[in-house]
Amino acid sequence: MSTxxxxxxxxxxxxxxxxxxRSLACRECGHEVALGPSYACPxxxxxxxxxxxxxxxxxxxxxxxxxxxxxxxxxxxxxxxIEQSPNTEPGFTRLLRADNLARExxxxxxxVKDDSTNxxxxxxxxxxxxxxxxxxxxxxxVFACPSTGNLANAVAAAGARAGIPTVVFIPSNxxxxxxxxxxxxxxxxxxxxxxxxxxxxLASEIAGEEEGWAFVNVNVRPFYAEGSKTxxxxxxxxxxxxxxDQIVIPVASGSQLTKVDKAFRExxxxxxxxxxxxxxFGAQATGCSPVxxxxxxxxxxxxxxxxxxxAKSLAIGNPADGIYxxxxxxxxxxxxxxxxxxxxxxxxxxxxxxxxIFTETAGGTxxxxxxxxVETGQLDASLETVVINTGHxxxxxxxxxxxxxxxxxxxxxYDAFVASGVL
Amino acid sequence: xxxxxxxxxxxxxxxxxESEVSAEGDTLAAVLDDxxxxxxxxxxxxxxxxxxxxxxxxxxxxxxxxxxLEDLQTPTPDGSQVSVIPAVAGG
Ligand SMILES: Cc1ncc(COP(=O)(O)O)c(C=O)c1O
Ligand SMILES: [Zn+2]
Numbered sequence: 001m002s003t004x005x006x007x008x009x010x011x012x013x014x015x016x017x018x019x020x021x022r023s024l025a026c027r028e029c030g031h032e033v034a035l036g037p038s039y040a041c042p043x044x045x046x047x048x049x050x051x052x053x054x055x056x057x058x059x060x061x062x063x064x065x066x067x068x069x070x071x072x073x074x075x076x077x078x079x080x081x082i083e084q085s086p087n088t089e090p091g092f093t094r095l096l097r098a099d100n101l102a103r104e105x106x107x108x109x110x111x112v113k114d115d116s117t118n119x120x121x122x123x124x125x126x127x128x129x130x131x132x133x134x135x136x137x138x139x140x141x142v143f144a145c146p147s148t149g150n151l152a153n154a155v156a157a158a159g160a161r162a163g164i165p166t167v168v169f170i171p172s173n174x175x176x177x178x179x180x181x182x183x184x185x186x187x188x189x190x191x192x193x194x195x196x197x198x199x200x201x202l203a204s205e206i207a208g209e210e211e212g213w214a215f216v217n218v219n220v221r222p223f224y225a226e227g228s229k230t231x232x233x234x235x236x237x238x239x240x241x242x243x244x245d246q247i248v249i250p251v252a253s254g255s256q257l258t259k260v261d262k263a264f265r266e267x268x269x270x271x272x273x274x275x276x277x278x279x280x281f282g283a284q285a286t287g288c289s290p291v292x293x294x295x296x297x298x299x300x301x302x303x304x305x306x307x308x309x310x311a312k313s314l315a316i317g318n319p320a321d322g323i324y325x326x327x328x329x330x331x332x333x334x335x336x337x338x339x340x341x342x343x344x345x346x347x348x349x350x351x352x353x354x355x356x357i358f359t360e361t362a363g364g365t366x367x368x369x370x371x372x373x374v375e376t377g378q379l380d381a382s383l384e385t386v387v388i389n390t391g392h393x394x395x396x397x398x399x400x401x402x403x404x405x406x407x408x409x410x411x412x413x414y415d416a417f418v419a420s421g422v423l
Numbered sequence: 424x425x426x427x428x429x430x431x432x433x434x435x436x437x438x439x440x441e442s443e444v445s446a447e448g449d450t451l452a453a454v455l456d457d458x459x460x461x462x463x464x465x466x467x468x469x470x471x472x473x474x475x476x477x478x479x480x481x482x483x484x485x486x487x488x489x490x491x492l493e494d495l496q497t498p499t500p501d502g503s504q505v506s507v508i509p510a511v512a513g514g
Contacts, residue, residue, distance in 0.1 A: 039509065039511065040431070040479065045468070045478075045509050194486075200511060204431075204511055205508065208432050303490070304490055318510070
């Protein structure tokens, strides 16, 4: 058996194929394996993550780079000539001061990191760009993923631009806009009858059997996950090279949250920001909140759940990185909290009406949790806070379409307008 | 009770490269014991020192994660499909 992306095959990688990455290291036992399409530790099944020998990097070098995630390429597992290969160039999204929302919530200083303006309107374009680089260096023939929706959009679009065939797997009950946003870019969108965890299991099985497939979040997961670090780098750079005091991040698998923390620690270690305490908070929807439940129960044992929430992009009932989310939130003095679907909807409308940002249900969850954390005193209202909006509201329009609408429907006359009482 | 067990790539060194092997047992625990008798050492990869399923491995009987069922005591009727799959993040 010689499968192209088989972890047992040794590939002839070109020099610098993974930048300054040194190896893949197990997060549980530290065992290191060679850079390649591996994702589970051969000793203990623990997740592998990219370990580096970083070069000296200066703020000036970064600032001179392109206005996308490749400005941080020295800190990512990508080759130095990454910009020569077609990709969707995500990142460097806006960091907006959110004074109106801050006032509404009783916070002193708040920013929204708005990742809904990425090429396919979610933060997933970041992780996909890094996974695409790995897939290319490993000479993958097919680019694939199991997805709660946004990842499928990002993979399908990036694959189209890169000219590599894509196959994306989603739960069949996803929001229509997310289905269309994948199907428009790929002819191979596969809707699976089941929830995300079923789709993920299927993808893992296919990854073990098919030749030449790079499943972005399965067999090239360590590279994929590094893309989320750029959210952390950008926030620090956009704040004038310093870390926020508090940050609220949505949690599905938990990968993004742990990588933003990794980014902050790397920036400190590299001397690019001053070392200071920061608190990381995780946000889940109550209908799929295994990490929040474990946090509140003060246990490390995360019990998988069958998701039931409108926040479908966060609907992972068996979050592989959940344990690390608990570690990060506890270590930094943060917390994990969850909100109901009604609170998610309220928060979507609140963010839209205070800051002009239309977020999807994941962002509604995050802003809803931010509000709850302030109300319960878990978050210090006097400290600088960043909340991440990871996706665009047009993809989950139905979640608020019965909550908002015309104040009146009137005849086209001045009298009718006056009579409507809108004024 | 013969069942079929899907082996993840990182454990195929134990099964001589086979991705699917058969084993016997009424429960998952018994199946893993039988598997270990045929492929010595494989059980120690799936279970931790305390004899519980390792944190980062998911085991399914049919389509169900055994943590939703009876864990290691989950029944494995004749002809069931057991899958051992590393936990993966992403979304
Ligand atoms: C919009 C959005 N936000 C957040 C997440 C959660 O990311 P993670 O799985 O890294 O926790 C996802 C995807 O799964 C998503 O689509
Ligand atoms: Zn390990």
